[in-house]
Amino acid sequence: MEPIEPVEPDADRALDLLGIGLGPFNLSLAALADAVPGLTTAFYDQRPDFHWHPGLLIDGATLQVPFLADLVTLADPGSRWSFLSWLKSRERLFPFYFAERFHVHRAEFDAYCRWVARSLPSTYFGRQVDSVRWNPAHGHFEVDHTRLDPHGEAEALGRTCARHLAIGTGSAPYVPEPLRPLAETPAAPVVHSAHYLDHRERLLAADHITVIGSGQSGAEVFLDLLRARPAGRERLTWLARSPAFAPMEYSKLGLEHFTPDYTRYFQGLADPVRDRLVPAQWQLHKGIDTETITAIFDELYRRTLDGGWPDAVLTPGVTVRTAGRLGSHGVELHLEHTEQGGRTRLVTGAVVLATGYRERPLEPLLAPVRSYLRRDAAGRPLVDGRGRLELDRSVTGRIYVLSPSRYSHGVGAPDLGLAAWRSASALNDLTGLLTGTEHYPLPARTAFTSFGLDPGADRSSNGVPVGTARR
CATH class of the missing domain: 3.50.50.60 (FAD/NAD(P)-binding domain)
Incomplete structure (x- = not known):
């Protein structure tokens, strides 16, 4: 056509x-x-x-x-x-x-x-x-x-x-406040993952690269960089604010959170409840698919076959407090570990921000x-x-x-x-x-899960509505 x-x-x-x-x-x-x-x-x-x-x-x-x-x-x-x-x-x-x-x-x-x-x-x-x-x-x-x-x-x-x-x-790429001045400076080696391929060769030329963000984009960027770096000289760091590099919730019933039924249920909740729910459901939309996690582990494991460990650091539970330029080619990140409460400094040659998007x-x-x-x-x-x-x-x-x-x-x-x-x-x-007519017939039900209670249907302890006999 x-x-x-x-x-x-x-x-x-x-x-x-x-x-x-x-x-x-x-x-x-x-x-x-x-x-x-x-x-x-x-x-x-x-x-x-x-x-x-x-x-x-x-x-x-x-x-x-x-x-x-x-x-x-x-x-x-x-x-x-x-x-x-x-x-x-x-x-x-x-x-x-x-x-x-x-x-x-x-x-x-x-x-x-x-x-x-x-x-x-x-x-x-x-x-x-x-x-x-x-x-x-x-x-x-x-x-x-x-x-x-x-x-x-x-x-x-x-x-x-x-x-x-x-x-x-x-939506538009989201850059955390501490890194915004660097990301907005064209000469600074700090790029959002949305522009990763445009800067890939420049990033690979850096002596050390840091990826920030534990979602699918961060995992894909880290894996691509890992595969492109020589064994023993990877010089990679992967940081995440989330408590773990965790898999996406991809069970069949878990996926029913992405149905019209769940959307209707969610819209019926009080605003404070909705605002609490979304951050708590991070693994439904911020996790990594199992195939990518497996590929990362397999690549890291392959690099141990001749002895030693790859020069790659993977640390979740970390936030970037402040960031700044270090000379003409480096970036200094001041980090804090959420659970330990400890702080440290990381000097890196380039940063990829896989920090998601905002509407x-x-x-x-x-x-x-x-x-x-x-x-x-x-x-x-x-x-x-x-x-x-x-x-x-x-x-x-x-x-x-x-x-x-x-x-x-x-x-x-x-x-x-x-x-x-x-x-x-x-x-x-x-x-x-x-x-006066609807053009697209849509099903009334799209999920096996009933996300809330029907206040009009009282039920006994065995799940049968009260006053209803088994047949």
């Missing part, structure tokens, strides 16, 4: 839906919306093209979710925009079939998403959204944007009107409609069960949040496996409003 050159939206006619941001979540929405008859949509992104974590497309790295967690399959298995359809378009179905891979390469998923993004008629890259405001007289949102050339320079200004919006601006705040983008947003006790925008921002009743338009925060949606907020469901739910809400 050849890429489609999108036609500019009619400036005099309001779209049904305008998406802001084109990461996997809004791209999922665009793909599923493509099959809804009569729905007028457009999706804007300021980048010149789609790329999914390009700095972490390390050779051999795979997704942590099955290929069925593509943009559409869990809502519409017959969609023309499925991962299997992409394989078919590349004449790769039989190789994939014989490969028997459930978890595909990251680079493969990136190529698949890029195919969808380039082929859909509703996606527009090089569109920087500048402001969003509500026009009560016309009952639609006005979105001002700048068209950018391939180099990111402004070409023209524009305005698009839409009755409803979908925000999918995703981009909505307020800067939605500043002109800030007064319409309803908030929780902590001042955070409220998001309802359909993924809509809760707005003042005077606003008849809806704003869907396709890349929500963990505080509102739980540990499954950034999980690719929920993208299609979230998109289909938003479209069902929209088509229900516009036509």
Whole structure:
């Protein structure tokens, strides 16, 4: 399928839906919306093209979710925009079939998403959204944007009107405060793992490298560096704030925390309970897959076969108190061990920060409609069960949040496996409003686990509802 050159939206006619941001979540929405008859949509992104974590497309790295967690399959298995359809378009179905891979390469998923993004008629890259405001007289949102050339320079200004919006601006690399000044200095040998491949050769040239962060990205970066360094001269340190280099919770029932059922349960909890839950569930979303942990151990073990130990230090339970430049090529880290309470100093030649991502705040983008947003006790925008921002009743338009925060949606907020469901739910809400019918039938139940008690179903000690006889 050849890429489609999108036609500019009619400036005099309001779209049904305008998406802001084109990461996997809004791209999922665009793909599923493509099959809804009569729905007028457009999706804007300021980048010149789609790329999914390009700095972490390390050779051999795979997704942590099955290929069925593509943009559409869990809502519409017959969609023309499925991962299997992409394989078919590349004449790769039989190789994939014989490969028997459930978890595909990251680079493969990136190529698949890029195919969808380039082929859909509703996606527009090089569109920087500048402001969003509500026009009560016309009952639609006005979105001002700048068209950018391939180099990111402004070409023209524009305005698009839409009755409803979908925000999918995703997340940004997170850099802890003590390391922020160094990470923002181009000459400093401190980079976030999001940009790892761009700086890999420069990092490998350092005499000593420190990786900070115990999640999947940190593990993959450490393993890649370890494999690239000579035995006995690895000169690597891997530090983590978490109490252990721990495996991801990947049991079948544990994975049910990434179902719509759990999301609904989580959203029904009181705010203080939700705020306590998310940090406590760190192994559900911050652990390392077993294959990667095994590969790291096996590589370290292989380097002991001739005697001695590899020159690699792996220490969890450590926080970086302060950091600074040491000469022109070094970095000095001041560390504290959480359990021991002891402190020490580490001198290293380069630092890779595998410190994760934080959701981009909505307020800067939605500043002109800030007064319409309803908030929780902590001042955070409220998001309802359909993924809509809760707005003042005077606003008849809806704003869907396709890349929500963990505080509102739980540990499954950034999980690719929920993208299609979230998109289909938003479209069902929209088509229900516009036509009275929901376009995508979705199952009422998605997990074997019942995450909470049903207050309307009293049960006896043997699990049978009181007053009900066994049959």
